[in-house]
Amino acid sequence: MTLASATKHAALITAAVVFGAAGVMLVRPSWSAAAPPMGGGYTNVIPIPVNDPAVKEIAGALFKPQGTGPFPVVVYMPPCGGPNFPPEFQQEKFVTERLLSKGVAIFIVDTHTPRGENDNCAKFVTVLADVQNRNQAVLQLITQGGVDAVAAVKVVKAMPDIDPKKVFLMGFSAGATAALYATDPNAPGAHDTSIAGVVAYYPLCYENAKASAPTLILIGDKDDWTGPVAACQALEGKTNFEVVVYPGVTHSFTMPFEQPFDLAGHHLAYDEAATKQAAEQAEAFIAAHLK
Numbered sequence: 001m002t003l004a005s006a007t008k009h010a011a012l013i014t015a016a017v018v019f020g021a022a023g024v025m026l027v028r029p030s031w032s033a034a035a036p037p038m039g040g041g042y043t044n045v046i047p048i049p050v051n052d053p054a055v056k057e058i059a060g061a062l063f064k065p066q067g068t069g070p071f072p073v074v075v076y077m078p079p080c081g082g083p084n085f086p087p088e089f090q091q092e093k094f095v096t097e098r099l100l101s102k103g104v105a106i107f108i109v110d111t112h113t114p115r116g117e118n119d120n121c122a123k124f125v126t127v128l129a130d131v132q133n134r135n136q137a138v139l140q141l142i143t144q145g146g147v148d149a150v151a152a153v154k155v156v157k158a159m160p161d162i163d164p165k166k167v168f169l170m171g172f173s174a175g176a177t178a179a180l181y182a183t184d185p186n187a188p189g190a191h192d193t194s195i196a197g198v199v200a201y202y203p204l205c206y207e208n209a210k211a212s213a214p215t216l217i218l219i220g221d222k223d224d225w226t227g228p229v230a231a232c233q234a235l236e237g238k239t240n241f242e243v244v245v246y247p248g249v250t251h252s253f254t255m256p257f258e259q260p261f262d263l264a265g266h267h268l269a270y271d272e273a274a275t276k277q278a279a280e281q282a283e284a285f286i287a288a289h290l291k
Contacts, residue, residue: 035059036114040083040092048109050151051190052144059110060152062159065100069161072196072290073105074168075152077145077175079252082112087255091172094254098279104286107156109175111148142204143189145174146181150190153182168286169198173225173252176203176217183212197289199282202251205232211240216285218278220249225266244281246274254278 035045038059047057064071076095081088092108099106149169157164171179179198181187186208193212202219219232229245236243246253250260253271260269 038083038110039113040089040108040110042083042108042110046107046155048148048151048155050148052147055115058114058148058151060155061108061110062105062156063096063100063108064105064161065103067103069105070163071103071105071161072166072168072286073107073156073162074099074170074199074286075149075156076106076108077111077149077152077169077171077178078109079173079175079255080112082110082117083108087257090256091254094275095170095279098283102283102287105162107152109148109152111145111178139188141174142177142181143187145178146184146187146191147189149175149178149182150192153192153195165194166196166290168196168289170201170282171199171203172201172254173203176200179203180205180209180211180215183215184210185212186210197286199285201254201278203232205235207231209235209238209241211238214240214285214289215242216282217241217243218246218281219243220246220251220253220271220274222249222267223251223253225251225268242285244278246271246278249274 034047036047036057036059038045038061042061044061046060046062048060049056050058076092078088083089083092096106153167153169156162156167169179169182179200180203181189182191183193183195183198185191185193195213197213198211198215200215200217202223203217217232217235219229221229223229232243233245235241249271250267250269252268254275255270257268257270260267
């Protein structure tokens, strides 16, 4: 998500959004003094303690399907914009409705708003421009994402109505890279090797990546944002990695932008067909690893 796109779509934010399939009403939050701020209009904010000198907690919002738990859960790590702007919010609505209808809970994580980074994409764009040099800023940004993902997983595993053996990570762009780092025992920072599975939409794939859990990577062959698609394709065949590449599809293809646009030399476009296909493949992957 970009600042320009967010501004363009800001008028689309409403005071309440109904998740029809789940019967869940989301309204603008009224935070308690104990809860950190969270973007996207989410209520019932759950603090997620983190090891970060700048902030004690990030935020999460849990949605459960109908019925009696304990439920499997997807820990949802958003892209760089976080759950703040309409395209991300509509994407989260789409994912949430589908997961809840299949009996899977979702824990939406906001790593940015509690840190006062409502426009974290600006930093992400600047840092990733130099990703090939693997500088300290790149490493710090990616490592922090992995640490945040592990912290969120720890919180949901402790919930009595969640099955701690059926916790999945799902991330998009920056959030997808965080999910990869969170389950890579060779990556710097904290990691959790007891995850049921990882679904990574258009992540930054890096050399010598290792997956301690079954990992599905979904990416378009026109994605030139987080590095060459070949870096992700190179992971196919390695232990626990499965890679699906969609022809003619760009970075952020699941984000419902009103029209394609260019940012910092990269082309971004929503692809409805690829989004639905990827969702079906992600859900089939989760179902297979729940057995």
